[in-house]
Amino acid sequence: MKLDLNIQPLESWIKTGKEPLVIAGPCSAETEEQLVATAHLLAATGKISALRAGIWKPRTRPGEFEGIGSIGLEWLKRAKDETGLPTAVEVATAKHVEEALKAGVDILWVGARSTANPFTVQEIADALKGVDVPVMVKNPVNPDLSLWIGALERINNAGITKLAAIHRGFSSYEKSAFRNEPMWDIAIHLKTLAPHLPMINDPSHITGNRSLIGYVSQKALDLDMQGLMIESHIDPSVAWTDAAQQVTPAALVEIIDHLTLRKPEVRDAGVKDKLAELRSQIDKIDDLVIQKVAERMQIAEKIGQYKKDNGITILQVNRWDEILNKRTTYAKALKLSAEFTEKLMELLHSESIRKQTEVMNKGQETPPAEQLTHA
Ligand SMILES: C=C(O[C@@H]1C=C(C(=O)O)C=C[C@H]1O)C(=O)O
Numbered sequence: 144m145k146l147d148l149n150i151q152p153l154e155s156w157i158k159t160g161k162e163p164l165v166i167a168g169p170c171s172a173e174t175e176e177q178l179v180a181t182a183h184l185l186a187a188t189g190k191i192s193a194l195r196a197g198i199w200k201p202r203t204r205p206g207e208f209e210g211i212g213s214i215g216l217e218w219l220k221r222a223k224d225e226t227g228l229p230t231a232v233e234v235a236t237a238k239h240v241e242e243a244l245k246a247g248v249d250i251l252w253v254g255a256r257s258t259a260n261p262f263t264v265q266e267i268a269d270a271l272k273g274v275d276v277p278v279m280v281k282n283p284v285n286p287d288l289s290l291w292i293g294a295l296e297r298i299n300n301a302g303i304t305k306l307a308a309i310h311r312g313f314s315s316y317e318k319s320a321f322r323n324e325p326m327w328d329i330a331i332h333l334k335t336l337a338p339h340l341p342m343i344n345d346p347s348h349i350t351g352n353r354s355l356i357g358y359v360s361q362k363a364l365d366l367d368m369q370g371l372m373i374e375s376h377i378d379p380s381v382a383w384t385d386a387a388q389q390v391t392p393a394a395l396v397e398i399i400d401h402l403t404l405r406k407p408e409v410r411d412a413g414v415k416d417k418l419a420e421l422r423s424q425i426d427k428i429d430d431l432v433i434q435k436v437a438e439r440m441q442i443a444e445k446i447g448q449y450k451k452d453n454g455i456t457i458l459q460v461n462r463w464d465e466i467l468n469k470r471t472t473y474a475k476a477l478k479l480s481a482e483f484t485e486k487l488m489e490l491l492h493s494e495s496i497r498k499q500t501e502v503m504n505k506g507q508e509t510p511p512a513e514q515l516t517h518a
Pocket of ligand 1: 446458462466491492495496
């Protein structure tokens with residue numbers, strides 16, 4: 144089911160002529176000089192559609208720099224007056240909304256920690272009632288698509304139709320190359336549910352590391368995201384927050400210039416024909432895959448019945464182990480990754496277990512299939 148969001152196109156609230164659309168600026172506004180000088184360098188690149196700066200910073204641990212506060216709004220105003228760049232800040236309370244609007248901030252965004260808390264989002268939404276301002280909603284810190292959707296709905300229900308989502312990645316306990324795991328599938332899922340909702344990628348917070356920003360930005364554009372929000376500081380080496388992920392305006396230009404832009408729609412008739420031919424091959428293969436999966440499940444059900452008649456447990460760890468090993472080895476020979484093959488086999492195995500559970504417990508009440516498969 145598609146989401147029922149009332150959304151205006153991105154072009155109605157931000158200059159989209161520049162390709163790709165980039166919102167840039169320091170992680171935090173630190174001093175008037177730092178902000179204004181960064182803004183001038185960014186504006187001079189001609190590649191930026193809006194200036195971002197954190198004024199109120201939600202920090203994970205106390206004792207860190209928590210943002211310069213309201214005074215930063217005046218610096219932003221000066222930066223805007225002098226460069227012509229529209230401005231964007233994060234708001235986390237009704238008071239932030241009021242102050243930002245009073246100071247003429249052009250775009251607001253809801254941060255990942257706020258999106259995770261419906262009380263906070265509702266407070267922001269209530270403060271936005273009757274106001275015509277664009278709002279971007281970052282994904283929640285935890286990988287929960289419903290929370291992200293809920294926040295977008297709350298803001299939209301308050302009458303905000305200039306709406307976008309920001310994909311900034313998700314916290315995870317395990318260490319990885321990324322500061323926040325991109326979990327691209329969640330962003331793709333949201334795009335599928337709300338095709339008209341513009342999505343901006345935030346490679347700075349995903350990577351936490353400036354050397355990976357280009358790579359993540361390219362992937363975001365290839366996944367048809369509409370823009371990028373990249374942290375840029377006049378001198379990242381002395382930045383008060385997130386120094387490792389900020390880039391100088393010059394480095395930002397390098398990153399942008401190295402990106403390859405691809406079109407979302409196919410216009411050329413020849414390309415269209417070739418795509419259609421390849422897609423019809425995929426259609427046939429998908430039908431076969433589904434048919435074979437259904438056949439596999441029928442056999443699993445027979446095995447389930449046999450186990451029931453003979454008092455054998457459904458899960459057979461040794462057999463399952465053997466299958467996993469054999470399939471991943473075979474798949475590797477066919478150039479499929481072990482990780483993908485394991486995931487695919489695990490999906491098949493859990494459905495096979497569910498089917499056998501149904502057979503074993505026939506006549507007894509079992510929860511609906513959706514609850515089991517999503518558990
Ligand atoms: C089908 C069986 O039951 C379970 C499901 C399996 C599968 O779907 O391949 C493998 C092992 C068992 O955990 C079986 O025992 O063979």
